[in-house]
Amino acid sequence: MAGTITPLLAACALAGLPAEGASLIREGENALWRLPGGVVARVGRTGQTAAASRELAVARWLFECGVPSVRPLESIAQPLDIDGRPVTFWHQLPPHAHGTAADLAPLLRRLHQLPVPSFALGHLDPFVRLTLRIDGASTVRPPDKVWLHGRLTDLRAAWAGLPPGLPAGVVHGDAWGGNVAVTASTTYLLDFERTSLGPPEWDLTAVAVEQGVFDTATPEEYAAFCEAYGTDVTTWPGYPVLRDLRELRLTCYALQLAADDPDRHRTEAHHRLACLRGEAGPRPWHWSAVS
Structure with missing residues (x-):
């Protein structure tokens, strides 16, 4: 948790998003954080900014193609590179369960x-x-x-x-x-x-x-x-x-x-x-x- 909270807070400050009350959803190779206002932040691994940019492009393209998929926030220029770690921001999905x-x-x-x-x-x-x-x-x-x-x-x-x-x-x-x-x-x-x-x-x-x-x-x-x-x-x-x-x-x-x-x-x-x-x-x- 300590390894991703610092880049998360820095990215939120740059993006003008509130981080108070952020809660960790999952931490593995990437970390997902739930933020106030229905936003989810994803903190990537060091050196993966290009991959994060591609992931954002894929998500936008799938939305344009009509494939239901998680959507990035469009009000922020992203990914944000925080000391080599990419941080991206996404719309939180409604209550859900894993699929079969x-x-x-x-x-x-x-x-x-x-x-x-x-x-x-x-x-x-x-x-x-x-x-x-x-x-x-x-x-x-x-x-x-x-x-x-x-x-x-x-x-x-x-x-x-x-x-x-x-x-x-x-x-x-x-x-x-x-x-x-x-x-x-x-x-x-x-x-x-x-x-x-x-x-x-x-x-x-x-x-x-x-x-x-x-x-x-x-x-x-x-x-x-x-x-x-x-x-x-x-x-x-x-x-x-x-x-x-x-x-x-x-x-x-x-x-x-x-x-x-x-x-x-x-x-x-x-x-x-x-x-x-x-x-x-x-x-x-x-x-x-x-x-």
Whole structure:
């Protein structure tokens, strides 16, 4: 909390927004703060100002395209760069709950059918920060790091050789129920930090992994998602590559958290690594969420 309150207060002062009574909603790789007047502030990571600018552009574009999504405040020139950390301000949504896979599917279908926007989105990079996370995994043995780097090398080659699939276009990049807000009247898409150009299967694989790896979605829920979207990504020959990439990303993220807080995250992170190494039986592996 202390790490993001200082840039939050500085950004509010620059933007002329009240910060008294600000309450933390969530703090992870980014921090969300609820401000007076129905405003939500997002404090990004150091060095991510360009990504924050792109996220704002995506949100405005989706609104123009009629896709229900969280909206930035238009009365402020943003993002605000506070000592290298981007701060953005958004309209608070009405009371809502996280969505299900079936709630997400229609939004992804609409997103994937949109034409490429006029502004630069960049191409999906499923390997972003993986090398750094492996190098910084201080709770694992050196042989485990060597294995993880080898796995990363193999998946880079497999990604480059993916078979043909759905037409490439705009993808959300972090498609899961937590990035969908369901209100009494509307279902909204959230969090466009990783929105880019790439294979739609990347978004679909995120939901398939919830069912096949985490075991947090039932077969019936996954079937409803596939029916609502119109295809089942697990039948595509390239699915195992994207699934393995997702699993590696989720494991490396847990290892990063374990390096920062071993008592809290070491057990889950090492369980995930054991699963990848074939030491915990077949999928589903019943992974627990970390944050």
